[in-house]
Amino acid sequence: MVCFFALAAGCVGTAATAIKQPLPFSHKEHSGELKQECRLCHVNPDPGKFEGMPDAASCMNCHSNPKVDTPAIRQLAAYARKHRNIPWVRVSSIPDFVLFNHRKHIAAGASCQDCHGDVSESDEMTARTDFKQQDCLQCHRAKKISTECGFCHDLG
Numbered sequence: 001m002v003c004f005f006a007l008a009a010g011c012v013g014t015a016a017t018a019i020k021q022p023l024p025f026s027h028k029e030h031s032g033e034l035k036q037e038c039r040l041c042h043v044n045p046d047p048g049k050f051e052g053m054p055d056a057a058s059c060m061n062c063h064s065n066p067k068v069d070t071p072a073i074r075q076l077a078a079y080a081r082k083h084r085n086i087p088w089v090r091v092s093s094i095p096d097f098v099l100f101n102h103r104k105h106i107a108a109g110a111s112c113q114d115c116h117g118d119v120s121e122s123d124e125m126t127a128r129t130d131f132k133q134q135d136c137l138q139c140h141r142a143k144k145i146s147t148e149c150g151f152c153h154d155l156g
C-alpha cells in the first residue's frame, strides 16, 4: 500500500481510503506507465502558491483524438463541450492560517514526492487531508530552514 503525504519522516498517515472522483482518472496510467511529467497537468500558475488542477480542455488535448471510446472518456468530453470544470475532490490541504507556497519549495529543491508520496504508483488518490505542523518542521530542521512561528504563520 502506497502511503501518500509521506513527509520527510516517512509515512505518517493512518489507514488509507480511496477517494471517489467524478472520473476514474489514474496517475499510475498517466504518470507511471505513460511517464507524463507532473507539470504537464499541474501547471503552477502565478503567483505560484497552488499547483493547480487540470481542466477538461487540457485533458482533451490528448483525448479528443481517441484511440479509446469508453464511458469515462465520453464523460470527459461532455465536461469539455459544456466548458465545465471537472469537480475533482480535493485530498490535501492545510488551514488558511498557514503560509505555504509550492513554487518556492520546488525552487529550493523539494520534489513532489517529498510531500505527496509517489502518486504515480497508484490508480486512486487516498484521503489524507491533514499536513501536520510536525511534518513541515521536520524537513525545515533537517535543511536548516527557519522554524520560527512567524515564518509559517502571519502574526500580523
Ligand code: HEC
Residues within 6 Å of the ligand: 023, 024, 025, 026, 029, 030, 034, 036, 041, 054, 055, 058, 059, 060, 061, 062, 063, 066, 067, 068, 070, 071, 072, 073, 076
Ligand atoms: C499527454 C496526453 C494525455 C493527457 C494530457 C491526458 N491523457 Fe488520459 N490517457 C492518455 C493515454 C495515452 C491513455 C491510454 C489510453 C489511450 O491510448 O487513449 C489515457 C487514458 C485515460 C483514461 C482511461 C480510459 C478508459 O476509460 O479506459 C482516462 C479516464 C483518462 N485518460 C482521463 C484523462 C483525464 C481526466 C485527463 C485530464 C486530467 C487526461 N486523461 C489527460 C493520454 C493523456
Ligand code: HEC
Residues within 6 Å of the ligand: 021, 025, 026, 027, 030, 031, 036, 037, 038, 039, 040, 041, 042, 053, 054, 088, 089, 090, 091, 092, 093, 112, 113, 116, 119, 120, 124, 125
Ligand atoms: C494527465 C494529467 C495529470 C498528470 C500528468 C499528473 N496529475 Fe496529479 N492530478 C490530476 C487530476 C485529474 C487530479 C484529480 C483527480 C485525482 O485526485 O486523482 C490530480 C490530483 C493530484 C493531487 C491531489 C491534489 C489534491 O489536493 O486534491 C496531487 C497531490 C497530484 N495530483 C500530484 C501529482 C504529481 C506529483 C504528479 C507527477 C508525478 C501528477 N500529479 C501528475 C492530473 C494529473
Ligand code: HEC
Residues within 6 Å of the ligand: 038, 039, 042, 049, 050, 051, 052, 053, 092, 093, 094, 095, 100, 102, 105, 106, 110, 111, 112, 113, 114, 115, 116, 131
Ligand atoms: C513541501 C511540500 C510540498 C511539495 C514539495 C509539493 N507539495 Fe503539493 N501540496 C502541499 C501542501 C501543503 C498542499 C495543500 C495546500 C493548501 O491547502 O493550500 C498541497 C496541495 C497540492 C495540490 C492541490 C492544491 C493546489 O495547489 O492546486 C496539488 C495538485 C499538488 N499539491 C501537486 C503538487 C505537485 C505536482 C508537486 C511537485 C511539482 C507538489 N505538489 C509539491 C505540499 C507540497
Ligand code: HEC
Residues within 6 Å of the ligand: 007, 008, 094, 098, 099, 100, 101, 104, 105, 108, 109, 110, 111, 114, 115, 131, 132, 135, 136, 137, 139, 140, 143, 145, 151, 152
Ligand atoms: C521537503 C522539505 C520541506 C517540507 C516538507 C516543507 N518545507 Fe517549507 N521550505 C523548505 C525549504 C528548503 C525552504 C526554503 C525555500 C527558499 O529558500 O526560498 C522552505 C521555505 C518555506 C517558507 C518560506 C518561503 C515562502 O513561501 O515565503 C514557508 C512559509 C514554508 N517553507 C512553509 C512550509 C509549510 C507550511 C510546510 C508544511 C505544509 C513546509 N514548509 C514543508 C523545505 C520544506
Ligand code: HEC
Residues within 6 Å of the ligand: 094, 095, 098, 131, 132, 133, 134, 136, 137, 140, 146, 147, 148, 149, 150, 151, 152, 153
Ligand atoms: C514550518 C511551518 C510552521 C512553523 C515554523 C510553525 N507552524 Fe504552526 N502550524 C503549521 C501547520 C502546517 C499547521 C496546521 C496543521 C496542524 O495543525 O498541525 C500549524 C498549526 C498551528 C496551530 C493550530 C494548532 C491546532 O491544533 O489547531 C497553532 C496554534 C500553531 N501552529 C502555532 C505555532 C507556533 C506558536 C509556532 C512557533 C513555535 C509555529 N506554529 C510554527 C506550520 C508551522
